[in-house]
Amino acid sequence: MIFRKMKLHNFRQFKGDTEISFSTDKSKNVTVIIGNNGAGKTTLLQAFNWCLYGQVKLEHPEELITKEIISKIGIGEKERVEVSLEFEHLNKIYTCRSFIDYIRNSNGNIQKLDEDRIFTISDSETGETRKTTQNAIREIFPSDLSTYFLFDGERMQDLVDNQRIGKKDLSNAVKNLLGLDVLENAKYHLSKAKKEFETEFVSDSSSRLSQINEELKLIDERIEEESLNKEKYENELIELEKKQSKVNEILKSNAGLKELQNKRIEYAKMMERIESDIERKKTDIFKTFGTASVSYFLGSTFDILREKIKKSDLSDKAIEGINANAINHILKSGECICGCNLNNNPTAIAKLEKLRSYLPPESYSILLKGLEVNMNHAIDNNSKYYENFNRMYDEYNNLINQKDIYTNKINDNEKLIADVGDRDLSKYNDEYIQLRNLIASKNQAIGSCKNQIDVLKQTQRNREDERSRITVSSNINDAVQFKVDICEKLINEMTTRLNKKEKEVKNDLQDKTSELLSKMLNSDKTIFIEDDYNFNVADEYKTTTLSEGEKIVTSFAFVGSIISIAKEFISKEKNDSLGISDDDRFTLVMDAPFAKLDLSHRQNVTSLIPTLTDQIILFSADSQWDGVVEDALKGRIGLMYNIDKNGTTSSISLVEREVQ
Amino acid sequence: MLTFQTDIVIKGKKAEKYQELSNKYGFLLVDIYMMSGVLGFINNQKDVADNDSNITANIPRNVLQSRSDKIDFLYQIVTLTEEIDVDAENAMKLAFEENSIANPKKLYKRELFDDYAMGGIDILYDMLSDVEFDKQVDNIKDILDKFFEKSNLGQKTVNDILEEEGL
Missing domain, CATH: 3.40.50.300 (P-loop containing nucleotide triphosphate hydrolases)
Known part of the structure; x- marks a missing residue:
């Protein structure tokens, strides 16, 4: 179809x-639908x-x-x-x-x-x-089989990325293709019937037998209940793992954004520090200017004042070696050192008093010398101040330069963030942690169910043994045993045949996938699908670990081989049931994750897609539809x-x- | 000894300028008073207070007293430089005249400096106001460089001074 x-x-x-x-069209069999x-x-x-x-x-x-x-x-x-x-x-x-x-x-x-x-x-x-x-x-x-013709991108990814989901998908594929689910149902009902028959045994100690039968019935119910719980938890686990995988994908794809957001925080902190340093430096500069610039401005007048003092002869009027005490002594004695009598000579006394005013402690020269000391001190400080100011100014400019550098860094970083689209990633981190915890608790619950089932099965065996021991040989019991034995034989026969058939299909899937994978990777690869549907890939020497790109190639190979087996199965079924050998054509609808393919594999894998089946309906994201894919x-x-x-x-x- | 008996109170437009510069640069009012007096003096610009505004700028007496040595030095330089040509001995008396709590007379040197401070605040204000926030430091650097060129400050370096002092 x-x-x-x-x-x-x-x-x-x-x-x-x-x-x-x-x-x-048989040769142009691909329909492409592109969208973001x-x-x-x-x-x-x-x-x-x-x-x-x-x-x-x-x-x-x-x-x-x-x-x-x-x-x-x-x-x-x-x-x-x-x-x-x-x-x-x-x-x-x-x-x-x-x-x-x-x-x-x-x-x-x-x-x-x-x-x-x-x-x-x-x-x-x-x-x-x-x-x-x-x-x-x-x-x-059939809807069961339709799932192998309709592949969305997530499922493609899960086939190899999420072992649990992939395993279930592969195991379902094999079972559905064989119709094993119907047979498994039959097995289940036969087991139930066998158990019903077993309750028909009779015993001498009939009260104990009926007690055992009652217990076994309850154990059966408990096992079924625990099995249902286990299945429920496993399904929930699959959903949780899918969600975790999606969140992880978002976090992985946003690793670049996360790094840019971290830089944003780092730059903002740095900017805050620089701006605070600039403000502090400005305050220091203003404070220094406010207190020290007074004498700095005044310094230019000192030479003028010195010149004026020199001209005024104020500092030359004192007589070297004479001090005010000497003049006081002369005035007190009433006789000058030249022998002149001062008592009746007011002019001479006035002259001496004038002279005394130029001498310490009343000396102008002392005051002027003090002033000179202060002026020199101010000049010294002015030089230091100017040098100090220039140092602060350089430091200030360094900070301004740093601010410019970080402003550019911040702008560049913001542009990069805008390019990738800014968004709050913390919720994804929180969600990832929450999912991890839920998965852990779900695994614990599954483990607990398994243990419980094991314990119940052991008790079941013990009770069954006890029942055998107390069951007496009689016509009734022989007839019951006969029915039980038939059920057992049927179950065993069915199991053997199904296992054999399942193994055949699994081997077929293994061979076809290996063949396709080798073609897609251009090297000999073998897929080994184990009994539990875990799979390994080996080259001619040993088991290899798949790269991310190779994993996606493997999922393409699985899809191709599943569809091939499905085609064979449907054709054979029709042939067997309707007696017609049809030349029916088959379709494959897939959302192909081309972007996840390595460039080296993209050509090979894409060129093989049209050969997978008769009609291909291919969905692709705009960004993934590149030249290589289109050319292939x-x-x-x-x-x-x-x-x-x-x-x-x-x-x-x-x-x-x-x-x- | 120079004694300040009262606060210095500046009124009107001049007070507005004091307050603005203080807010903008974090200067103390006493520093603005000292800078204004010196700038008024070296630019020969005196002025008197106006009453164009109700704003006042109050420099507390205790702050003035704590800076009295430095302020007196400014008073002395300004008074001597201004008066020494007229009468040197009188200039000395005026420059070094002191007052006290017992003798709280208003000194000539202070009146002279106050007049210059009234004129100088306009100069200081013109130098520092109307400067963009980001350019304030550069502007101060320009002012200092200009004074450095005008004066002989550049002739001595710190190393020269240390050598002179034998350090």
Whole structure:
């Protein structure tokens, strides 16, 4: 079966009508749909699931129609969400149309008015069209198997990245492809029947036997309960690990941003310190200027004053070697040292008194000398002050330069942050830690369930042994034993056959994956899938550790081999059950993580994609659709689309683009 | 001994300038008073107080007293330089005249310096106001460099001085 066309009406963000045709050309078998993250690739992928099986693996799966459209529905008015898929199978054209009609009732509430999935079949030769049953699609494309034709990017990644999820996917693939789930169900029911039969044994000590039977019944219930709990925890663990992986991916992809944000903090701290140092230095400079510049300004007048003092002869009027005490003595004695009598000579006394005023302690020269000392001191300080000021000024300028350097660093850093898109990463860190703790507690709960089951099984065995011991041989018991033995034999036979078959398919998967991987990596590689679905990759010498790029290549190889086995299985089933050897064609819809492929592998892997099956519908992020990918698919692309987001109406449209 | 009996109170526009410079640069009012007196003197610019504004700038007496030695030195230089040509002996008397609590007369040298301080505040204000925040330090550096060129301060370096002092 291959897809021909998909029509969407108001499906999620695809408002109004959107139509997309898929290439059915045998040589140009690839249809490419390119869109940025969030543009609607996953929604388109899920539109296949919803249309065919009514399942949507998206956030808020109940919101098939946008709130915006819902809000515009008037009272009594209707609006429809619809997806129809046209596909071709064995020369017949099928159409599957799923729709839901919504109406706003008189209370103003929105309610579902109608919901249906309609299949029609038209004969390409006669052109006759008729409705067919819903079972038709299950025969053509069973939902269990559809999962191997629809691969989203996350699942591609999980196949190799998350061992737990990948293991489950691979194990489910093998089991589903073989129909083992049906047989396992049969095993389960046979075991139940066996246990029922065992309660029919009779004993001499019938009260003890019935007590044992009662206990075994309870143990069975407890084991089933614990097994269900364990399964529930394991499923929850898978979801938690998926979430953790997503958060980890975000943190990894934002490692650069984190580094830039750390730098932002570091630079801001540095800037704060520099600015505070600048303010402190400015304050020091102003303070020094305020207190020291007075004598600095005044210094220029000192020479002028000195010159004026010199001219005034103020400092020359004293007689060297004579002091005021000597003059006082002369005045007291009444006789000058020249012999002149002073008693009747007021002129001479006045002269001596004048002379005394020039001498210490009344001396002008002393005062002037003191002034001179102060002036010299001021000049000395002025020189020191000027030098000190220049040093502070240099330090200030150094700080200003540092500020400029950090301003540039901050600006450059902010530009880089703006380029990658700034966002708060702390919530992701918190979420990662929270998830890690939840995973640890979930693992603990699983471990506890396992222990509990082991203990219960041991008790079960003990009780069963005891029951055997007290059971008496009788016709009744022999008949019961016969039924129990048959059940056991059937279970054992079924287990042996299933194991054998499972091993065959696992080996097939192993061989096909190894072959594809070797082609994709251009070197001999062997995949070993162990009993528990862990797998290892080995080259010709020894087991190797895969690089991130090689892991993605391995997931492509797994997808290719799973689809190949699925094709064989479906063809064989049809051949066996319907007796027809069909030449049916198969499709693969995948969201390919090209960006995660190393450049060296991108060419090889991409060029092999068209050979994986008859029709390939490939989703790719715009940024991943580079020259290498496009070149590798040259000549194999039949149709190509861009998912365009209309900025003003937030609606999405598909635009066909020219194939190179 | 120079004694300050009262605060120095500056009023009007001049007081506004005192307050503005004090706020902008963190100068003490007493430092602005001393810088203004010297700048008024060396630029020969005297002035009197005005009453154009209610703002006052108050320099406390105790602050003045704690700086009395430095202030007196300024008074002496200014008075001597101004008066010595007229009457040298009188100039000495005026420059070194002292007062005390017992004799609280207003000294000529202080009146003279106050007049210059009133004129000089305008010069100091012109030098420092209207300067962008980021340019304040550069402006002060320019002022100091200009005075350095004008005076003979540059003739002595710290090393010269240390050598002279035998250190």
